[in-house]
Amino acid sequence: MHTEFVPDRVTDMVNLVVGNDFDEVLRTRPASGWWNQRVVWFAQDDDIVVLPTAPEESFLRYVTAMTGTRRSSLHIVVPPTGSGGSETLSGTTLTDGRLLAEIRSALAGRPITGILPLWPGASVARLATALGVPAALPGHAFVEQGGGALLNSKTAFRAIAAGAGAGLPQGRVCADQGDAVEAVWELVGSGHVAILKKDYMSGGAGNEIVSAVPGLTPVGAKRAVVAADHDAVRRYLKDRWNWLTDDDRHLFVVERFFPDSVACFAEFLITDDVIAFGGHGEMLSEPVTTKQIIPPAHVPPDVLEELARQGRQLCEPLQRMGYRGRLSADAIVTPDGELLFTEYNGRITGSTHVYSVFGDEIVGSNYTKDRVLFEGFWPKGWSVPSFDAAIERLHDAGLAYDPDTRTGVIISSAFDRRDDTLLHCVVAESLPTAHEVEERLARLFTA
Amino acid sequence: MHTEFVPDRVTDMVNLVVGNDFDEVLRTRPASGWWNQRVVWFAQDDDIVVLPTAPEESFLRYVTAMTGTRRSSLHIVVPPTGSGGSETLSGTTLTDGRLLAEIRSALAGRPITGILPLWPGASVARLATALGVPAALPGHAFVEQGGGALLNSKTAFRAIAAGAGAGLPQGRVCADQGDAVEAVWELVGSGHVAILKKDYMSGGAGNEIVSAVPGLTPVGAKRAVVAADHDAVRRYLKDRWNWLTDDDRHLFVVERFFPDSVACFAEFLITDDVIAFGGHGEMLSEPVTTKQIIPPAHVPPDVLEELARQGRQLCEPLQRMGYRGRLSADAIVTPDGELLFTEYNGRITGSTHVYSVFGDEIVGSNYTKDRVLFEGFWPKGWSVPSFDAAIERLHDAGLAYDPDTRTGVIISSAFDRRDDTLLHCVVAESLPTAHEVEERLARLFTA
Numbered sequence A, B: 001m002h003t004e005f006v007p008d009r010v011t012d013m014v015n016l017v018v019g020n021d022f023d024e025v026l027r028t029r030p031a032s033g034w035w036n037q038r039v040v041w042f043a044q045d046d047d048i049v050v051l052p053t054a055p056e057e058s059f060l061r062y063v064t065a066m067t068g069t070r071r072s073s074l075h076i077v078v079p080p081t082g083s084g085g086s087e088t089l090s091g092t093t094l095t096d097g098r099l100l101a102e103i104r105s106a107l108a109g110r111p112i113t114g115i116l117p118l119w120p121g122a123s124v125a126r127l128a129t130a131l132g133v134p135a136a137l138p139g140h141a142f143v144e145q146g147g148g149a150l151l152n153s154k155t156a157f158r159a160i161a162a163g164a165g166a167g168l169p170q171g172r173v174c175a176d177q178g179d180a181v182e183a184v185w186e187l188v189g190s191g192h193v194a195i196l197k198k199d200y201m202s203g204g205a206g207n208e209i210v211s212a213v214p215g216l217t218p219v220g221a222k223r224a225v226v227a228a229d230h231d232a233v234r235r236y237l238k239d240r241w242n243w244l245t246d247d248d249r250h251l252f253v254v255e256r257f258f259p260d261s262v263a264c265f266a267e268f269l270i271t272d273d274v275i276a277f278g279g280h281g282e283m284l285s286e287p288v289t290t291k292q293i294i295p296p297a298h299v300p301p302d303v304l305e306e307l308a309r310q311g312r313q314l315c316e317p318l319q320r321m322g323y324r325g326r327l328s329a330d331a332i333v334t335p336d337g338e339l340l341f342t343e344y345n346g347r348i349t350g351s352t353h354v355y356s357v358f359g360d361e362i363v364g365s366n367y368t369k370d371r372v373l374f375e376g377f378w379p380k381g382w383s384v385p386s387f388d389a390a391i392e393r394l395h396d397a398g399l400a401y402d403p404d405t406r407t408g409v410i411i412s413s414a415f416d417r418r419d420d421t422l423l424h425c426v427v428a429e430s431l432p433t434a435h436e437v438e439e440r441l442a443r444l445f446t447a
Helices: A033-042 A057-067 A091-095 A097-107 A122-130 A140-144 A147-151 A154-164 A177-188 A230-244 A301-320 A352-363 A387-396 A431-445 B033-042 B057-067 B091-095 B097-107 B122-130 B140-144 B147-151 B154-164 B177-188 B230-244 B301-320 B352-363 B387-396 B431-445
Strands: A014-018 A048-050 A075-077 A112-117 A171-174 A193-198 A207-211 A223-226 A252-257 A262-270 A275-285 A289-294 A325-333 A339-345 A372-376 A408-411 A424-428 B014-018 B048-050 B075-077 B112-117 B171-174 B193-198 B207-211 B223-226 B252-257 B262-270 B275-285 B289-294 B325-333 B339-345 B372-376 B408-411 B424-428
Touching: A014 A033, A033 A057, A033 A352, A048 A097, A057 A352, A057 A387, A075 A097, A091 A097, A091 A122, A091 B177, A112 A122, A122 A140, A140 A147, A140 B154, A147 A154, A147 B154, A154 A171, A154 A252, A154 A301, A154 A339, A154 B140, A154 B147, A171 A177, A177 A193, A177 A207, A177 A230, A177 A252, A177 B091, A193 A230, A207 A230, A262 A301, A275 A301, A275 A352, A289 A352, A301 A325, A301 A339, A301 B301, A352 A372, A352 A424, A372 A431, A387 A408, A387 A431, A424 A431, B014 B033, B033 B057, B033 B352, B048 B097, B057 B352, B057 B387, B075 B097, B091 B097, B091 B122, B112 B122, B122 B140, B140 B147, B147 B154, B154 B171, B154 B252, B154 B301, B154 B339, B171 B177, B177 B193, B177 B207, B177 B230, B177 B252, B193 B230, B207 B230, B262 B301, B275 B301, B275 B352, B289 B352, B301 B325, B301 B339, B352 B372, B352 B424, B372 B431, B387 B408, B387 B431, B424 B431
Parallel strands: A014 A048, A014 A112, A048 A075, A207 A223, B014 B048, B014 B112, B048 B075, B207 B223
Antiparallel strands: A171 A252, A193 A207, A193 A252, A262 A275, A262 A325, A275 A289, A289 A372, A325 A339, A372 A424, A408 A424, B171 B252, B193 B207, B193 B252, B262 B275, B262 B325, B275 B289, B289 B372, B325 B339, B372 B424, B408 B424
16 A cells, blocks of 8 residues: 555664654644544554654554554654643654654664655655655755745746646636625626635635525635625725735735535646556535545446546646645536535645555455545544443444445544544445435544 | 747637746846837737837837838737736736736737746736636646746755755755854855855845955855854844845755855746746856847856756756746856856846757857857936937947847846836857947947
8 A cells, every 4th residue: 555665665664754744934734743643544564653642542542453563563753842841743842852753762773764744744754764765755955955845835826737638617816805706706706706825725624605695605714604795795805915925024815715626636746757547526515524425426337537637637737847746636526517626735645545545455445436435523422431431332323334344434543632523434335325424423423 | 939839830729928027926127128128129919918018119129220110010918007006917917817908818818828027927828817818828737737836946945056066155044043154154164155046136236245255246145244264154144134034934945155166057947848048148247147148158168058958957856847838047157167056047037048049049050159158137327218219319320230230239128217218139159259349339328
């Protein structure tokens, strides 16, 4: 599953698996420690895993039992908590002398042969350099000079995707308040709906919808705003300017929003030699991304083929500019069946472990032919006292993943103590069956 | 000379040549009207030339006499002066209804077959769309979505150049004050000199040098600052933060500065099919770029070859992401003979007309074999009452360019009324001869 690494594992091969965060200047996410722990799904025997916060032993035991990695062979390294107890693993936290010392001690003289970060931040490149193994990080030169920002910028995406020939919703990149008013009004004034996207947020959290009429359900966006005339659009942009631009720091995107579209993605692994298709899926938002269906259930085969073809096209300039790693190309299929790309993400996404570990490795046997993976966040109202309690309830209800039937529920994240939830993945023969399992789970995890 | 356009000119072929400015959000330059008029050098019979301000007739007569373009066949179009009398040709000025009407009237029903802008701003793409000829602008899709910003960003340059395998000075892209302090101190604290570069400025105007010792001559930068210890570096960055980041709007570059380096460039034309070498030159700065020598006089042939090779490498990701047009790759040759790239500029630069029109077309006959072009701004103290007076003095002194000898002085810019100066190009058999001509010119243009 680690095509990033040398496929034939040799003795004394040590990979550094890094559950790092976005550079703080681009985006901060509160308490991402539990979420970044999903990187453990990628750990193989003898790896060193760097995490923002100490993981629960029960999470580590669960994941390694599922992947077949020897828990005892893994070294888990957590940086000394910074001032203020930040859980963010980025910036200078990654090159802290005590962290480096701990990694070196875990290495015990063995060489690092590969570095797999969650996202290609410049600070990971500095970590690789500090450890004396820049070449262990694929695409080191590009990442070191801040290339990660280009791979997660919605404005760079619009330019590169347009130039690479991928289909895009009508719209443009804005930087100027007057121009943005016109861009929104071009859509809203002609009966369409506009979506505004901040440059560096994800999962819809940096998006807002603007519509001339009320009653629109925000999908893939935090909220829907009504602006019925040119003056209302002007007032809206004035009000939201600092939020949209991070106080004039970043450009943003205005584009046409298509209600009732299907959101989907195709993910690739870019290496020196190939752009390898990884998997594709469908994203459900209510209103921001909560669930994914792998493979997509509501996209016709010819559109899926086109998604993979244009997605690959999008990877080509990124490969040429020196990026190595995962790239997710996100798109919508409009009610008219049109395929339009909406963003890309050059990092290990919330889907990578689902298709590449759950799908390819755990379920296996060409899983997309006879299985559906239905994965994501818990709905409001679900909770469980602990990670162990979640495992126990799944087992007691006979719902835990069973390798013999290749169906059942895989817990996909660490436990989020903020609201006593986690993420899970239902593996089923079909989407309706997966929905039935979800209903049984609802009874397990609601009071 | 217009490989951007279809080479065989057919009847009723009309190109739109646009002397436009950077999008204002990226950079504004005071009174660029006279400077942008150099785009007239690219005008061919029947073209429509859009300029920020009305050009002097004597400038137009001079340029067209030199290029052989029929002055009477050109349509010069100037947008209605905006409120405040701005000379900036960008943004909504380019799609003003009155400007569009004037262009349509000049077209008199003929189709526009090519659009050649000074720089690939999104507003030029909107002009192309408004005129119903998006395909006439090479790379329209990329430009329309703000791709021009990526081609003129010094931070995107660092990532893309590193990834493409071009040599770079030690340094990095900064966004965070603490990280920037470390990046500067890594250089200054180990006996090197640092240069800080704003993301979108050019010609050294957005650069500052930081050194531990006084007495450094700023080359390619506005000034040299002394910061002898870590605390002084910290104070310097605090002081200059808003200037460096345009009030937190943009990232910036910190890299090693090499005193006594030779600055040079290689320029290419990127089309659908090829990356064609255009020309290379040497840049002289005192302290910001003032003169260029084409071909370079102080760069060994093997380094020049490497400049062209790595420069072409740099163009490849840009071609793949959909850019079509000129790309200048700028580099330095250090006193140790190392070639290191320092920025790129995806636009028609201040060199394009010099090598491609003066060199290839006017001087011709493989000019780099037996001629040197020494071109640039006037030194402090030079002035002339008018464009016509400059022509007259050159003629009277026998210094005007002579097609028979393929030597002499070409006036290369419109007249800058702010200080009664212009730019000129000495064409000579050798650099020492060009310097002798400069001395004779000094007597003509100083009181």
